[in-house]
Structure formats: C-alpha cells, structure tokens
Amino acid sequence: MRKKLICMALTTAALSAAILAGCGKQGEKTENTAPSGTVQSDNLPVNENGEPDPLGIYQEPVKLKIAQVVNPSDTFPEGQSATKNAFFDYFKENLNIDVEVLWQSGSGEDYNEKLNLAISSGELPDIISVNVAQLEMLIKAEMIEDLTPYYEKYAGETMKNAINSTGGKSLEAVTYDDKIMALPNVKSFKDGYDLLWIRQDWLDKLNLEAPKNIEELRSVAKAFIENNMGGANTVGLLGPSSSNLLYANFQQSSGTMCGLDGIFQGCGALPGYWVKDNEGEVVYGSLTPETKEALSVLAEMYREGTLDQELGMRKDADEAWKSGQAGMFFGPWWVGYNLADALAVDPGAEWLAYPYPLTDEGRWAPHMPNPSDSFYVVRKGYEHPEIIFMINNQLLVPEVGNKLDGMGILSGYIPGRLVINTAKPAESDAQILFKYLETGTVPEYDVSEHTKMEIDINTVKDFKLEPYDDLGIETWNVSKDGNFGRIYSTLVGVGAIDKGYEIGCDEGYSLLYGQTESMQKKWSNLKKIEDETFLKIILGTIPVDEFDTFAEEWHAQGGTEITGEVAEAANK
DSSP states (O other): OOOOOOOOOTTHHHHHHHHHHHHHHHHHHHTTSOOTTSOOOSOOOBOTTSOBOTTOOOSSOEEEEEEEEOOTTOOOOTTOOSSSSHHHHHHHHHHOEEEEEEEEEOSTHHHHHHHHHHHHHTOOOSEEEEOHHHHHHHHHTTOBOOOHHHHHHHSOHHHHHHHHTTTTHHHHHTEETTEEOSEEOBOOGGGGOOEEEEEHHHHHHTTOOOOOSHHHHHHHHHHHHHTTBTBTTOEEEOOOOTTSOSSOOSSSOSOOTTOSHHHHHHTTOOTTSEEEOTTSOEEEGGGSHHHHHHHHHHHHHHHHTOBOTTTTTOSOTHHHHHTTOEEEEEEOGGGGGGHHHHHHHOTTOOEEEEOOOOOTTSOBOOBOOOSOOOEEEEBTTOSOTTHHHHHHHHHTSHHHHHHHHTTSSOGGGSTTOOOBOOSSOSSOHHHHHHHHHHHSSOOOOOTTTOTTHHHHHHHHHHHBOSSTTOOOGGGBOOOSSTTHHHHHIIIIIIHHHHHHHHHOBOOBOOSOSSOOTTHHHHHHHHHHHHHHHHHHHHHTSSOTTHHHHHHHHHIIIIIHHHHHHHHHHHHO
C-alpha cells in the first residue's frame, strides 16, 4: 500500500505543535512497552479452544480510559449521567471492561483543543476518536498502535463485511505502509443523497404536482409565496443557515441540511468535488460551466424571491421549516427524525421526500459521500489494542444494538462507538418494510446488512397505519417517542432514494476525498475565496460573470498545482 496523502487539517498547525511539544513525554510513558503491533497481554478474549473470540469476554477486568464529547442540553434517565450510565454498566457486565472518562469536551473545536492538550501533556486516552488530519499526525509522531494483527484476529465477520462493502475505500483510508492504523467508520451511501423535502399538503391545496425539474421547482416556490401558504413571510426554497454548507464538498461530503446541492445537481454540477471533464481531464467541480449555470439559476431565484431571502443569515434554518414557514428544502433521508417537532406546531403538516430535481436528461444525479471520515485509534503502549474491535463487534449484534437503543441514552455516549454500516446493501430498509406491510410476512433479509430491521419490523405497524402505500400524514400514528422518527425516515426518505434509482441515478463521486500536500497550506484560502464569491453571486452583489475572475484567481493562488497533485493521486 502506498503512503497516504496528507489529509485535511482544520487544526493541522495546532495539532502539529501539540505533537512536537508532547513527543518526549509520550515517549517517556511508553518506551518500555511492547513493540507496536504485537500482542501485549495474556488477558485476551478467547473461545474454548483458546482461539481469538471477537464476541468474547475478558477473563480479568480491563480498564479503559476514554475522552467523551458532551452536549449540555442532553438528558439522561434519573440517577445516570455522562460518566455513570447504563452503557458503562453494560460494558462491565458483558465485556468485563471498566470505563473511566479521562476528560470531557464539547464537540468541534472544543474537542480538538482538548485533544491537542492531551497530546502535548502525554496524557492520551486509551482510545481516541480522530479525523483524517489527526490520524496522519499521530501516525507520524508514532503515538498510536499498529492494529493490523488485531484487525485480523478480532474484527468480527459483520465488521469486516461492512468495511469491505466500500470496495476497499474504508480500509485504504486507514492503511499506511501496509499497516492498519485505525478502525474506520463506514457510512451508508444513503447518507450522501440530498432529497427534496416538500410540504405535500400545500401542493395538494394548490392542485400542484411535485416539481421534477428546476423550472417546475421555481414555479411551485412562487405559488407557495403568492398564496401565503406559510404566512406573510413564506419561504419557497429554504437555504442553509450561517453555520451550514452551501453545498457538500470532498472534505464534508454528507449531511448538508438545507444546502442547495439539489439545484447544482439538477444542472449537472458537482461543486466541491474532484471530477473528470468531457476530455477525461481532472478538474475541480466548482470551476465547471455547469457550476456557473447553477449559480446563475440561484441568482435568478434569489432575485425573484423564490429562494430564501435570509440565505446564509439564519442562525437555525431548521426552525423555518419546523415552524411552518418554509415549503421546500433539500436534506438527507433522516429528516423524519425531526418531523415530530414540525407536527407539534402544525399537526397537518405533511412533509414528503422526492429524488428531484432531475437533470435535463431526466436523471437523478446526487453526490456520493466519503465512506469513511471518522476513526478510532489506540494509544501506543495500551495493553489491549483489540478492545476497539471488541466494543464495535458487540454493537453490530442486532440484539445488543436494540438493547442499547432502548436505554433512553443518546448513542453518542456509548464508549468507543463508531457507526459501521454496510455501505450499499442489496436491498434497502424501506424495500424490506414495504414488503412486510404488503404481505404481512417477514421477508428474508441479511441481518448483517440490516442490523436494526428486527426492531423496525416489530414497531412499524405501531406508527404506519393503513393504507400502507399512502404516506400522507393522516396515515401515521405520530409520536415523539419510540421508533417513529426512524420508521418515517425509512419509508419516506429511503423510499424516495429507491424511487430515484427507479428513475435512473447517476451517482457523483469525488476522485479524492482526502487532501494533497499543497492543500495543507493553500486550501483554506482557496475555499474562502470560493465560498465568498459564490454567495455574493447568488445574493446579487456581484454579477455571474465574476465566476470567470474567480476561476483565474483560484488557479493563480495554488489551484493549478493542487489539481496536478489530485490528478496524480487519481491516476494511481
């Protein structure tokens, strides 16, 4: 395996400094430990034949020090907390693991700062959640374990199948000089799709059809506004908040809530992605004629009022659709998890999802996400590197996953948890549930690909009422509790993805999801120029033709050099 490219680094400089400051201390702590990548303990989970058991239990207690991200607004069952809860009890009772929280932080930059401090002090947790930049730096500093032998022995079959479902991309993301240096997450491909969520009840009242292309979308947005469907301040197409992305990019390739990805995709554009042009040359998707066309469309929509007039200024864009003000927005399949909030305001609000708008060729052209962008590493010198596999093997057992989900605690507080899904199962959760609703018989399905299907089958009829093929809100038993949000998101959101494939789907992948060496110094400035220019074009403060000036500046500021590096990497 070739050496990895230097990956994205939002906090690269700070992290590098922390590592340089902390190398001596960390080295002093671990200089007498066994070499990295070797079995360091006799207390290993084995079966009756003495062979490694990925679903086994430690014979003697094992101590595990973790870092924990805490949201102050999160609640816990009475008598429990972020540092003492049923998850920790489960680990003790079922794996013989004693969990200790070494330090806590908020999310984002707060976590990065705490991690940098831990590195510089030499007091790392035993297992550490990192992004690609942090992974690179910790490898270079030789502060984490080589997990290769542990992956072979302790990664369970379900875990390996999920990792392999990405066609080698996930394992490649953590392999350096032929060594597996981390356990990667595996995101379902469905997390990258941006669907058009629309007030179906508004469409029905105006006798309109769901808009299949951009021109129809503009017409529907205009009708919503002219008829004051959401009141005097009705928003036709909602845009992102000040803290959200205008569209997905190769560094942040999923979860663009209320982004404008659908408009770009309807124009055949993939801004923020590395793609090949008609001549087979590597280009940055934000520089293509299709992207310029999409910006022109968005500028026209903003000028005519069909696009959110508070685009990029809202503190919380979600509030606009939950409160009944907005008629359409682009979002992922899991929007239904938040639907109960909107229905509390307006019980008649009927939000349905569609794989629209389509391209001029009548195709759906969604961008596809990086399958692995979050990782767990193990502190060098920790006695039980296999523990990160043991934990996540357990979480991939449906019975265990369902039990933990039922404890009333957010899953983010499960120590060492990574989301590891089958990237692209043979059939979707929605297809299986619809078959069950139609026939009354549980269809055959691969449990390793659908780990939550048992609980979905057991609860779907609690929330979805007859007729089962009608997704109107009156056919649902709405609840803020239980499995309602997942069932709604699956049948409506994932069901819309399935319709997209029936129409014809052109999946858009980035040639590179990491970052080249030159990007380390130059990408932050290039991205700033791009974001500012595109927003100004949409808002009408500069003409669309300024796009050409932006392209020239982008190349002059290092873009040409970076494109060459991406082309070289892509051609390998």
